[in-house]
Amino acid sequence: MQSHSATALRYDRFTRILHWVVATVIIYAMCMGYILHALEGTRWFTFFSVLNMSLGTIATPIMLVRFAWRFFRPSVAWPDSISQRKKQMVVFIHEVFYLTIMVVLVSGFLMLQKDYHLFGLLPVTRPIDVPVINHFFFVIHRYSCILLGAILVMHVAAVLKYTFSGKPEILRRML
Template sequence: MQWRNSTDSYGLIGRLLHWLVAVTVFGLFGLGIWMRGLDYYSSWYRAAPEIHKSIGMLLFGQMLVRVAWRFFSPGPAPLASHGSLVQVATRLMHELLYLGLFAVMIAGYLISTADGRSIEVFGWFAVPASVTSLANQADLAGMIHKYLAWLLVILAALHALAALKHHFIDRDSTLLRMAGRVSKAQVSIR
């Protein structure tokens, strides 16, 4: 079992970070939509936002680890069958996903700390409010958070569709490399 990424595939740590982020993002998105429909008398009215914020803060930390991991263990080289346009599109999509993730989390932080209160992360630690004086901070950050979350989920869905296209139409090992099921002999399965 390989822990680090190689020139041919993603290692265990890279795959775990990728899939954990993916599941967390879609989970937070679903939780965010669900909790907006809660009324004041719901037993989840206060708990759901606290869970959402706590998981969001943990995701922020995980994304910092993920960025550091990319420098420590770069991803596999592009497949020989991928032309320059596919390589540019791949790089652009990854950069947009990373940028979108950080932007949506920062906007969420600005919503939660607009009133000057810190964010309690499952009672383990608190993330202090550092920016509280922006005009209409909670409303503006809330609007940005909402639209960026939708954009992020759409980009992630396109990312997944591209991986499926590579697997089923192009019949290359793009998806297999992230699933951890590729050997050097499988780098191109055409």
Template structure:
């Protein structure tokens, strides 16, 4: 495997790289925690919800920061065929969209079910929704479907990185490190 110096690689900005890895870490903690809530014993279920919702709310803010930063510091150009570039832009765009839709729908669903968020059990977070049993299931469904879509997109993203790193042996991975 060839080594890639920083001068050779068109890297994402430092801000983009830091936000990328913070979001990745939050997804890798929050997503499985949300899945485990269904299996948690009643004694700890509310604790799982609190941490899951609080981390999800934090994820939302980091995604909003990432989106804003993207306007000020555009991504370096993507190499590859036209089809590969379209696929990469599509997956990235959908990841951004669903990493915002997922926490927003979860936050709103929680409120619509009658459980306003107290961020990490400390700070009450205002919501545009009060208890709304008629829309709570719709929001919960959007949240759940969004989570599965994020998982599928994340799998595509990781497979593409592995393909570029191990098969193509190009500098794609080094752009975000």
């Protein structure tokens, strides 16, 4: 959580690593989740489907650590140019971002209609064995992915807007 006594100008190394690891996994898994539709029926489908599920699975504990770490990490000062109202809005959007990521991850597991092997190695049993409930979570997964994609685009667009309008310090907080 941010505090008024914050003096650091960018996030600590652990926060920055967590941010970029999660961002990479989510952007890859989202693109590949849609590309998988085009791969259906080809010999590539199983490989990329298992890879996507495996990446999503390891992203879940990483996200939990990331969520918990927010309460312990050193605070980072906001640039003076950002108004109090804007700060509150950004913090709120980040909360919705975290929540949406967790809904995508959890619904991904709960929609599984068969067991799979994590990276082709470790067996993972599907948690729910009732097709109608799996279908319900598939719908949740589908819509939460669309919401996540929309938030992601807004997030990147906002950072780019600041960067190219003379406020590169916003992006530097996470570099």
